[in-house]
Amino acid sequence: MVRVVVASDKFKGSLTSAQVAAAVATGVRRVHPDASVVAVPVADGGDGTLAAAVAAGYALVPMVASGPTGDAVHSGYARRGDTAVVELADVCGLVRLPDGLAPMTASSFGCGEMIAAAVDAGCTRVILGIGGSASTDGGIGLVQALTGSEALDTAVLRARLDGVQLVVACDVDNPLTGPRGAAAVYGPQKGASPSQVAALDARLTEWAARVAAATGRDLRDTPGAGAAGGVGFAALALLSAELRPGIDLMLELVGFREQLAGADLVITGEGALDEQTLHGKAVAGVAAASVVPVVAVCGVNKLRADQLAAAGVRAAYALTDLEPDVARCIAQPVPLVEKLAERIAIEHLTMAETGEVGA
Structure with missing residues (x-):
C-alpha cells in the first residue's frame, strides 16, 4: 500500500x-x-504554531489574555503532559491588529500572560513560537506579565520560572539594537516611520542597559536577541531560554520523523x-x-x-x-x-x- x-x-x-x-x-x-x-x-514558529500542536495531539487550553494593544482576546496554549506550546502571534501578534498597526504601543504582555498561565498549571517545559510579533518592546511587556510589576525584579523572575525550561522557536539572527536590530529591520514592517524607528531603537538601548545592570550580562548583540521586537532578548537575558530554529523545533514537536x-x-x-x-x-x-x-x-x-x-x-x-x-x-x-x-x-x-x- x-x-x-x-x-x-x-x-x-x-x-x-x-x-x-x-x-x-x-x-x-x-x-x-x-x-x-x-x-x-x-509551522515555523509563527502563526499556525498553535494549530499544528493541536493537530499533533496537544490539547488546547483556552484563555483570555491581552492583545497587542491591551484589548482582551480569546486565545490559548496547547498542552501535552508537562509541555506547553505558546504562540505569540495568536495572542499579541500582527494578526490581532485588524484595524491598523501600532508600532509605538503594541506590547508582548499577553504572551507573558500565556506563559504564566501554563507555568501556574504545572507545565515545566514551555515551547514559545515568536514569529509574527506586532510589538517592538524588547519583551518588556512579557516580563511585566510574569512578574506582575513594572519593576525589573530578577529574583521574582527566577522564582516564577524555577524548574521551567523555556525553548524559543527563532529563525532570525538579528541583534537587539543598531542598524540590524529589531527596530531598524522589523519596525517598518510593523508600521514604524523613520523617526519612530529611531525612538524605538533608543528605547531598546535603554532597556538593554537596565537588563545588563540587573544581570551583569549584556546580551543585546547576541544573535536572535532582535527576534519578535526584542522578545528574543528578554527570553535570553532574563528567562534563560534556549533559542532553536523554528521548523526544527516544530518537526520534533509534531513527531515528523516518526511518521x-x-x-x-x-x-x-x-x-x-x-x-x-x-x-x-x-x-x-x-x-x-x-x-x-x-x-x-x-x-x-x-x-x-x-x-x-x-x-x-x-x-x-x-x-x-x-x-x-x-x-x-x-x-x-x-x-x-x-x-x-x-x-x-x-x-x-x-x-x-x-x-x-x-x-
Missing part, C-alpha cells in the same frame, strides 16, 4: 496546514484509492516558494529532515529547479501553474490543490512503481 506523509505549512490567507493536507489526501486517493495519507501539519517509517513520499508546502524558503522555512526544513523523497505544493513558485534540488525538493507544483489569477488561487484553492496532488500521485507514485520518469 502506498504511504504518503503530508507535512505542509499554511498557505497564508488562504488555507490552514490541515486544509492543505485534506486537499492533498483527496487528490492522492483519486489516483491511489487505498493510499495511506498521514497529515502532519507543521516517515514506511513512507513512499513526503508532500510539503507553503504559500510561496522563494528565497526565504531556503533559509529556515517549513519546506526546506521538512526536506532536510526527510529520509524519503520530497515534493512541494505551493501557491506560487519563484525558485529554480536547481535551487529546489539543492534544498532536497524533487519538484514543486504551484497553484498558478493551473490558474494564473492569484486572486482566484487565494479564493478557491482547494480544487487546485486536489488537481496538483493527482499530478503528484501520478508522477511520483504511479510512475515510481513502474520505473518511469518521476521515480
